[in-house]
Amino acid sequence: xxxxxxxxxxxxxxVEVLHIEDIEVREPGPHEVLVExxxxxxxxxxxxxxxxxxxxxxxxxxxxxxLEYAGTVVALxxxxxxxxxxNRVMGIVSGGGMAxxxxxHEREIVPVPERLTLEQAAAVPEVFFTAxxxxxxxxxxxxxxxxxxxxxxxxxxxxxxxxxxxAGARVIGTSRTQDKLDRCRELxxxxxxxxxxxxxxxxxxxxxxxxxxxxxxxxxxxxxxxENVRALAVRGRMVMLGLMGGMxxxxxxxxxxxxxxxxxxxxxxxxxxxxxxxxxxEFAARVVPLFVRGQLAPVVGEVLPMSEIAAAHERMEKNETxxxxxxxx
Numbered sequence: 108x109x110x111x112x113x114x115x116x117x118x119x120x121x122v123e124v125l126h127i128e129d130i131e132v133r134e135p136g137p138h139e140v141l142v143e144x145x146x147x148x149x150x151x152x153x154x155x156x157x158x159x160x161x162x163x164x165x166x167x168x169x170x171x172x173x174l175e176y177a178g179t180v181v182a183l184x185x186x187x188x189x190x191x192x193x194n195r196v197m198g199i200v201s202g203g204g205m206a207x208x209x210x211x212h213e214r215e216i217v218p219v220p221e222r223l224t225l226e227q228a229a230a231v232p233e234v235f236f237t238a239x240x241x242x243x244x245x246x247x248x249x250x251x252x253x254x255x256x257x258x259x260x261x262x263x264x265x266x267x268x269x270x271x272x273x274a275g276a277r278v279i280g281t282s283r284t285q286d287k288l289d290r291c292r293e294l295x296x297x298x299x300x301x302x303x304x305x306x307x308x309x310x311x312x313x314x315x316x317x318x319x320x321x322x323x324x325x326x327x328x329x330x331x332x333x334e335n336v337r338a339l340a341v342r343g344r345m346v347m348l349g350l351m352g353g354m355x356x357x358x359x360x361x362x363x364x365x366x367x368x369x370x371x372x373x374x375x376x377x378x379x380x381x382x383x384x385x386x387x388x389e390f391a392a393r394v395v396p397l398f399v400r401g402q403l404a405p406v407v408g409e410v411l412p413m414s415e416i417a418a419a420h421e422r423m424e425k426n427e428t429x430x431x432x433x434x435x436x
Contacts, residue, residue, distance in 0.1 A: 112436070113206035114416050116170045119159025122417035130171065132208045135184035139210050142196060144178040146229035146410070146435040147204045149419050150262065151349070152376065156202075157420065163202040164377045173204025174376060177219060177228035187213045195219040197228045198387060199236055201376050205413065207436050214384035217391045220398045223405070230262070230405035230431035231398070237375055238267035239394055240386060241324055241346045243274075245371050252321040253277040255311060255338055257331060259296060260287030262431040263348065265406040267324050268294050270394075273402050279314055281307050287429055294406070305330045305352070308337035319343060329353030336362055344369045406430030 113130045135141045153172040155161035163169050177197040180190055190196065196216040203209055219228040242248045254271050258264045259280025271278050272295030281302040282288050288299030298314040300307045305327075311320060319340035325331055330352030335345055336359055343366060363370075375383070397403040408430040411419050419432050 111206050111208040112413075113171045113203070114173065114413065114434075116157050116172060119157070122157070122420045124157060125417050125420065127413060127416070130206060132206065133210060135182055135187075135210050137185045138187055138213050139184040140180050140187055140190060140196075140213055140216065141182035141184075142176065142178045142209050142211060142216070143181045144176045144204070144207050144209055144436060145225035146177055146433050147173045147413075148175045148229045148231075148233055148262070149416075149423060149432040149434060150174050150233050151351070151423065153205075154420050154424055167200070167202030169202070171203045171206055173200065173202065173206065175199050175229060175232040176204040176209055177225045177231075178209075179225075180216075181208075184213075189213045190216060190218075195225060195228070197225075197232050199232045199375060199383065205416070205434065212380060212384060215380070215387050217387050217395060220395060222401065223398065226410050226433050226435055227405050227407055229433045229435075230407045233375070234262040234266040234431060235270070235394060235403075235405075236386060236390055237263050237348065237373075238270050238324070239390060240375070241348055241373055242267060242270055242322070244386075245373050246322045246324070246344050246346045248274065248276055248322050250275040251277075253279065253315055253318075253340075254322040254324065255320040255335075256280045256324045257302070258282065258326050258351075259291050259299070260284065260429050261326070262406070263324075263326060265291065265294060265430050268296055269403050269406075271295075273397060279311060279320060283426070290429060302331075306334060307331075308334045311338040315340070322346070324348060327352035329356030332356035332358055336366075336368065339366060339368055341366050342368070344371065347372045348374075407433055409433070410435055412436075 279298045300310045323345040326349030328350035413434045
């Protein structure tokens, strides 16, 4: 078995449970590839897993975090035809991305554009896959529509902002920090709303002439639920991606019925291989060319050595980050 190094979680707790240790990685099986990982992106899910609040799904390493990676193919399993050793690739995994080697199915990998370094590429898969799927597959965002993106300065937020702007949609974004809103204007943000006290629907209606937004991308959950419904236009859609603000909230059902709203929950991590592979292939065909042409770019807030994983967790939990935090080996 190939030897590797990995971040390991020694029981639920604070950042003191994070350690870098030796692990063994199996050889790639049929239609699988072994990737030498150069860097991995940090996600909110990693901090929740460390605290024991978001366990890895069946089949994923229970104690090695990491939902995305970028690296180089170093070995091929039987039957692999879509790639070759030496190719630079990136992708999402259900866990184990923060290891120096990962085994993944060949249909789950996405080629890294030449203009991106592997460290930049590590900031792409989780947030851009999530944002693309939420905006266009789940949310059915159309040309000329208006979308409200919460936590617009986050990794998913900056990805959704760029994708929606590139697709011809108007983006209104919320943040609890004015500096993040200001920085997002360079990425295409039309209106920024400082979400103080979890109140924003009045500002949204002011920015839309009273109509409301066609789509809401929400990573907050309960704390924003009622305000989201009030911010939506008639026949509006809302895609729920996270529950940082709680799991149970007040929902004005009468308003929801009168507006004929659609609410969709979405998560990537627990999806089966077939769905992840289909998303990866669609992303490679439709979104990667936008990176190639420079129309999209990962927003990397900072790149740290993997040895500073504890500090990276602390900064994310204090909401001190803008865009993505990347850990390199």
